[in-house]
Amino acid sequence: MANTTAVLDRGKVATRRSTSLWGDAWRRLIRNRLAVVGGVVVLTFMLLALLGPIVAPFPYQQQNLTELAANDHRPISPFTAPFWLGTDHLGRDLLSRILDGAQISMTVALVVQAVVLIIGLPVGAAAAWYGGRVDTILMRMTDVVYAFPDLLFIILLNVTLRETWFGHAMDGLLLVFVAIGIVAWVGMARLVRGQLLSLKETEFVEAARAIGVSDFKIVTRHLLPNALGPMIVAVTLGIPGAILAEATLAFIGIGAHAPRASWGKLVADGQQFMVSAPHLVLIPAIFVALALLSFTFLGDGLRDALDPKLKGKQ
Amino acid sequence: MVGYIIRRVLWIVPVLFVVSVITFSLMKAAPGGPWSNGKPLSQRAIAQLDHKYGLDKPVIDQYLTWAGNMLRGDMGPSYRYPTRSVNDIVADGVGTTVHLGVMAFLLSVLVGIPLGVVAALRHNGIPDYIATFVSVLGIATPSFVISIFLLVFFSAGLHWFPTHGWRGWERPEAMVLPTIALALFPIAQIARYTRASMLEVTRKDYVRTAHSKGLKERSVVLVHMIRNALIPVVTILGPLLAFLITGSFIIETIFSVPGIGRFYVQSIGQRDYGVIMAMTMMFAVVIAVLNLVVDVLYAYIDPRIHYS
Numbered sequence: 014m015a016n017t018t019a020v021l022d023r024g025k026v027a028t029r030r031s032t033s034l035w036g037d038a039w040r041r042l043i044r045n046r047l048a049v050v051g052g053v054v055v056l057t058f059m060l061l062a063l064l065g066p067i068v069a070p071f072p073y074q075q076q077n078l079t080e081l082a083a084n085d086h087r088p089i090s091p092f093t094a095p096f097w098l099g100t101d102h103l104g105r106d107l108l109s110r111i112l113d114g115a116q117i118s119m120t121v122a123l124v125v126q127a128v129v130l131i132i133g134l135p136v137g138a139a140a141a142w143y144g145g146r147v148d149t150i151l152m153r154m155t156d157v158v159y160a161f162p163d164l165l166f167i168i169l170l171n172v173t174l175r176e177t178w179f180g181h182a183m184d185g186l187l188l189v190f191v192a193i194g195i196v197a198w199v200g201m202a203r204l205v206r207g208q209l210l211s212l213k214e215t216e217f218v219e220a221a222r223a224i225g226v227s228d229f230k231i232v233t234r235h236l237l238p239n240a241l242g243p244m245i246v247a248v249t250l251g252i253p254g255a256i257l258a259e260a261t262l263a264f265i266g267i268g269a270h271a272p273r274a275s276w277g278k279l280v281a282d283g284q285q286f287m288v289s290a291p292h293l294v295l296i297p298a299i300f301v302a303l304a305l306l307s308f309t310f311l312g313d314g315l316r317d318a319l320d321p322k323l324k325g326k327q
Numbered sequence: 328m329v330g331y332i333i334r335r336v337l338w339i340v341p342v343l344f345v346v347s348v349i350t351f352s353l354m355k356a357a358p359g360g361p362w363s364n365g366k367p368l369s370q371r372a373i374a375q376l377d378h379k380y381g382l383d384k385p386v387i388d389q390y391l392t393w394a395g396n397m398l399r400g401d402m403g404p405s406y407r408y409p410t411r412s413v414n415d416i417v418a419d420g421v422g423t424t425v426h427l428g429v430m431a432f433l434l435s436v437l438v439g440i441p442l443g444v445v446a447a448l449r450h451n452g453i454p455d456y457i458a459t460f461v462s463v464l465g466i467a468t469p470s471f472v473i474s475i476f477l478l479v480f481f482s483a484g485l486h487w488f489p490t491h492g493w494r495g496w497e498r499p500e501a502m503v504l505p506t507i508a509l510a511l512f513p514i515a516q517i518a519r520y521t522r523a524s525m526l527e528v529t530r531k532d533y534v535r536t537a538h539s540k541g542l543k544e545r546s547v548v549l550v551h552m553i554r555n556a557l558i559p560v561v562t563i564l565g566p567l568l569a570f571l572i573t574g575s576f577i578i579e580t581i582f583s584v585p586g587i588g589r590f591y592v593q594s595i596g597q598r599d600y601g602v603i604m605a606m607t608m609m610f611a612v613v614i615a616v617l618n619l620v621v622d623v624l625y626a627y628i629d630p631r632i633h634y635s
Contacts, residue, residue, distance in 0.1 A: 157346065165607050165610055169353055172598070173353040174356070260471075261577060265580065265595065266596060277469075280472065281471075287475070291479050294475050302467070309463065
C-alpha cells in the first residue's frame with residue numbers, strides 16, 4: 014500500500030508543469046486589470062469589425078428618408094428605435110456606419126503591422142547579421158525617414174497617388190495602409206537589428222555555428238524566437254499609432270472614398286452639427302478614443318508582462 | 328564639441344537633399360498636374376500655364392530651378408493663387424502658427440513638469456494616479472477628438488469660449504481652447520518623462536546624502552532632485568516643439584486659426600502642389616534644426632555628456 018502511494022506521489026511531482034517564459038508572461042498579463050480590460054475591448058472591436066455587415070441593423074450607406082422626413086429632416090437622436098445611435102443628416106444609421114468604420118480601423122491595425130513586419134523584419138535581421146555596408150545603408154535610410162515628418166510624408170504620398178489605380182484600390186484604403194506602413198517599418202527594423210545584435214554574441218549562437226547550422230536557420234530558429242517578446246510589444250503599441258494616423262488623415266479628408274467612412278471621417282462630418290446634433294461627433298470620437306486607449310493598455314500590459322525589467326520605464 | 332556640431336550640421340544636408348528629391352518626384356508622379364482641378368482647360372491653356380510656370384522644361388531642370396530657389400529662400404509660386412507666392416502665404420500665417428505653438432509650449436511646460444514632479448513625490452498616491460491618467464489620455468487620444476470634446480462642452484454647451492475667430496491678443500478668449508487642445512499631448516509627454524526621471528533620481532546616492540545631512544525636504548527636491556531630473560526631459564522638448572509647429576494643422580483647421588497649418592490642409596484639397604512641396608520642405612528643415620539645437624543644448628546642460 015505504502016509503496017503505491019509513493020509511486021502515485023512521484024507521478025504527481027513529475028506531471029507538475031514547469032513555468033515557461035510565456036506561461037509566466039500570461040500570468041503577469043492577466044493580473045494586470047487595465048491590460049485585461051484593454052484586451053477585452055480590443056477583442057470586442059475585432060469581433061464587431063468581423064461581424065460588422067452581419068450585425069449592422071442597416072446597410073451603412075442606406076438613407077432612411079421616411080424616418081428622416083418624420084423628424085423634420087433633422088438628424089435623429091440616439092436611443093430611439095430602430096436607430097440606437099441615431100442617424101446623420103442624410104438619414105443614415107450611425108450604428109451601422111460605426112460598424113463599417115470599425116472594419117476600416119481594425120483592417121488598418123492589422124495590415125499596417127503586417128507591412129511593418131514584412132519590411133522591417135528582414136531588413137533589420139539582414140543589417141544585424143551581415144553588418145558592414147548593409148547595416149550602414151539601413152541606418153542612413155532610417156535617418157532619412159526619421160527626418161521626414163511622419164504625417165506630412167503620409168499626406169504627401171496620398172495626395173500624389175490618390176488619382177492612380179493604386180489610390181483607388183480598396184476604396185482608397187490600400188494607399189493609406191501602405192503609406193502608414195512605409196513610415197512605420199523603420200522602428201521595427203531598428204528594434205530587430207538591436208535585438209539580434211546582442212543575441213548574435215550569445216553562446217548558443219556560437220554553438221549552432223560550430224555545428225554548421227546555416228545562416229538562415231540560425232536567424233529564423235535561434236535569433237528571432239528570442240527577440241519575439243519585444244517585437245510583440247512593438248507591434249501592439251504600433252497599432253494605436255496606425256489607427257491614429259488613419260483617423261487623422263480621414264479627418265482632413267484623405268482616405269476611404271465616400272460613402273464609406275472611417276471613424277475619423279465620421280467625426281469630421283459630424284463637426285458641422287456640433288450644436289444641433291452633438292451625438293454625430295461625440296459617438297465616433299468616443300469610439301476612436303476607446304480603441305486607442307485599449308490598444309495602449311494592452312500594449313503596456315504586454316510590455317510589463319514580457320519584460321518586467323522595463324516596468325515603469327519608457 | 329565643435330567638431331560634433333559641424334558634423335551634425337553637415338549631416339543635415341544629405342538628409343534634406345533626399346527629402347527634397349522624394350518630395351519633388353512624388354509631386355511630379357502625381358497624375359493630372361496642378362491644372363486638373365475644377366473646370367477642364369483647353370490644351371492650349373494648359374500649355375500656356377505650363378510654360379508660364381516652367382513646367383514644360385525637363386524634370387531635372389525643374390528640380391534644379393526649384394531647389395536653387397528654395398536655397399535662396401524663394402519658395403516659388405502658388406498654382407492656385409496666381410497673385411501670391413508661397414512666401415506671401417507663409418509670411419501671412421507663420422506668425423499665428425508660432426504664436427499658437429509657443430503658447431501651447433509654455434502651457435505644457437508649466438503644467439507638465441509640476442504634474443510629473445508631484446506624481447513622483449507622491450508615488451502611487453492620488454496625485455500619481457491623476458498624472459498617469461492625464462498622460463495616458465493625452466498620449467492615446469487624437470488631438471481632433473480632444474478638440475471636439477472641448478468644443479462640444481465649452482463652446483456649444485456652456486458657451487464659455489467661442490468655437491472660432493482667432494484674432495491673437497485682440498480676442499484672448501478665442502485662444503483658450505486651441506491652446507489647450509494643442510498642449511494636451513505635450514503635457515502628457517512631459518509629465519510622463521518628468522515622473523520617470525524623478526523616480527530615478529529619488530534612489531540616487533546624492534539625494535540620500537542630501538537628506539542625511541539634514542537638508543529640508545524642500546531644498547532637496549528643488550536643488551538636488553529637479554535639476555538633475557530635468558536633464559532627460561530636455562531631450563524631448565525639441566521633438567515636441569517641432570510637433571507644436573508642424574503638428575498644429577489639425578487644431579488650426581478645427582478652430583479656423585489662420586496659420587500656415589490650415590493653409591497646408593487647404594492646399595491638399597486644392598492640389599496646390601507648389602505650396603505642398605514648399606511647406607513640406609520647410610517643415611523638414613524646422614524639424615532637423617530643432618533636433619540639432621536640442622542635442623547641442625543637452626550637452627551644454629549636462630557636462631557629463633561628451634560627443635565625439
